Amino acid sequence: MDADTADTSTPAAAAVPPIIDPESFHDFEGFRETTLSLFTDPEHNAALRATGRLIFTMASEGDNEWPAEPEGALRHQCRAAVADLRFLQGFLGMLGRPLECARAGHDGHLARLALRLSGQVSEVADVLDRELGAWRGEE
């Protein structure tokens, strides 16, 4: 590495989680980022990302003979959002587990923040859950 251009900003050859613009969220359907984050090999990561997107696109064509959503499309999608929120609540809770929170410096600070955000995500999920009510379409 050259002395004047020592690169301290560009990650090595590893795939990292993307920056998602919420307005383009549909481009990121498929696998969870927490799952894809394990696949640091860029080629493998891109392949899975593309596969996930393709599967979602094909499923969304609407030209299939699958059962209709029991509660209607909007409530069905809200249920999915609640499930994904609960997942993130748990993941953030894991990042903020006591062992991590006890660490010194920025890592510990971040862990304590993750724990706090886990509570906030829980509140968001609770609100939507309450609005949806208990009926899940099961007979």
Place this chain on the structure above:
Amino acid sequence: MSNRPQSTPSTDTPTTPGAAVPAVIPPARFEDFEGFRETTLAPFTDPEANAVLRGLGTLLYDMALEYTAHWPHEPCGAYFHQVRAVLADLRHLQGWLAHLAAEVSASVLDFEEERVAAVCGSLAADLKTAGDTLESQIPWAVDPDAPLPLAEVFLRCDPLPFEEQRAAARAWVLKLLTRGAGEGDGNTRPLRELRELADRVGSFSFYHVLGLEMLALLREGKTAKAFASINGPALTAHFLRAADVPAEVRAHYAGKGE
């Protein structure tokens, strides 16, 4: 990993006789639901197709856990990498909730659905706040010019020769300072952290170069009195007191901490 969801819909994925519906995820068991997003699985109302994809996601995740040793290490370390993934997933959900809220004008909704859509709009704003909070803590995840975490800079620069270490340290500290780390008494936190890390390593390391270079830069921009008020001279002496400080390092920083 315990209590994996079964490949066929279980109590985790309640169904009508003919339709698979999104899972009820207990947050404590989130790891059993890696793989596909629920928003992706939602269109798969066919129970068999849904279960196959759920099983595939679980299988890929489990295999990846076993295989990660063969792939490039996560820049900034595993923990920050996971935080970054959470940020991405939060942004995805923020977008989804905003989309569901916009259905009010894009689709014909009944009264109850309209109420839920309105709630989705305010929850999208809550998630935005949560995402913004997380993003502010890991600025390098969204801004390639932001300074990397200390641990990552250390990993990259510790093996370099002194002159290259010094250039990298100066670049990193300058990024930190231009982002306000040096405002008011804001430079005391990174200095304290650097001192703790340097002391923990014991022998001379890149943390010492970072600390000394930060102090040298602060000294350039401050009067002797202001430098003394942040304990600059004593800290410089502390870093130079470490065991096995190379002669060229000692010579370079001699007189810069006064």
